[in-house]
């Protein structure tokens with residue numbers, strides 16, 4: 096008789112729950128004894144309450160993955176804000192100039208480029224799937240003994256699993272904090288995700304289904320403290336100016352939060368009996384909204400590798416098996432991490448020459464045909 100393997104998933108964030116659902120639905124699921132442990136309480140989502148502060152831009156590829164798991168239906172039936180266009184520009188040019196980047200769903204023959212979804216809603220939808228599977232969920236509990244045939248560290252950027260297995264990280268501090276809130280714009284957002292590179296830092300404006308925009312402004316820690324404590328009127332004023340009134344005046348219309356930023360990459364993703372996924376393996380700058388998307392791709396690859404290993408009669412915790420996951424994901428994540436770090440630095444430089452060069456670069460990118468198409472498809476998770 097085939098043996099059963101104990102799988103311990105530490106962390107019930109988006110990535111931990113995605114890998115749990117994929118393994119729990121695998122055709123080999125009867126060979127797994129899966130436990131998910133999280134230090135926090137079970138995420139709760141109130142469909143009648145206000146849109147939560149933490150939202151993520153979910154690329155079309157990640158939406159497809161959630162759909163295949165059976166979680167997307169819950170998300171759509173509750174609230175997901177589609178975005179059909181994207182516009183990225185430097186503060187030295189106009190958003191509709193040739194020096195700005197613009198992408199539309201129509202040019203890729205898809206109804207939308209992606210969706211803005213609350214993190215807690217994704218977790219809630221995945222938990223609804225998991226409640227029907229043979230998976231043990233433990234909340235409000237930190238693991239003390241990491242004993243299992245395979246421990247999956249999905250416990251975020253300050254991963255305890257990573258430390259317990261003695262895996263180091265390469266850190267690239269930004270000296271920036273992501274300031275997050277929802278604002279009500281004077282003019283309609285037209286389902287467009289906007290990103291303006293200001294010398295204070297990139298300002299992302301994500302369209303919400305109720306007409307508001309969710310903003311992520313990655314700025315110097317001192318400025319973040321100032322906007323966090325500003326009156327509603329001052330906050331509206333500061334952000335209307337930072338956005339160059341692209342949506343008219345912006346009005347404070349939601350809670351506020353601040354998240355210190357640091358790019359961090361684990362030196363290795365796997366050891367015998369252990370694999371890191373999501374932010375535990377790689378934390379990246381939020382400026383292109385890729386962190387959760389990359390984490391879900393990690394989860395999908397790891398589940399696929401484990402499935403194949405079982406089919407071939409291999410132990411899912413063996414290093415050669417787990418190395419297949421690491422080889423598939425580490426290079427791609429490193430590319431994205433360094434690209435975001437470089438982009439953030441490039442746009443933070445307040446030199447006239449650099450500014451001219453980056454606007455010229457954007458213009459060139461606009462005319463680069465296949466390169467532009469390829470880059471956008473990768474960012475949208477529509478294939479490599």
Ligand SMILES: Cc1cc2nc3c(=O)[nH]c(=O)nc-3n(C[C@H](O)[C@H](O)[C@H](O)COP(=O)(O)OP(=O)(O)OC[C@H]3O[C@@H](n4cnc5c(N)ncnc54)[C@H](O)[C@@H]3O)c2cc1C
Pocket residue numbers: 105106107108109110111132133134135150151152153214236237238249250251252254255256273275311354372373374375381383384385386387388389390
């Ligand atoms: C401001 C901001 C905006 C962002 N916007 C986007 C976006 O638009 N699109 C996008 O794709 N990404 C975005 N990201 C990135 C995204 O939020 C993260 O990449 C993603 O949430 C990581 O998910 P995770 O499951 O790997 O880790 P986490 O979400 O950090 O979850 C880790 C879980 O592990 C648990 N845990 C921690 N320690 C322990 C322990 N010792 N024992 C048990 N449990 C433990 C925690 O309670 C938590 O539930 C953004 C990030 C920020 C800061």
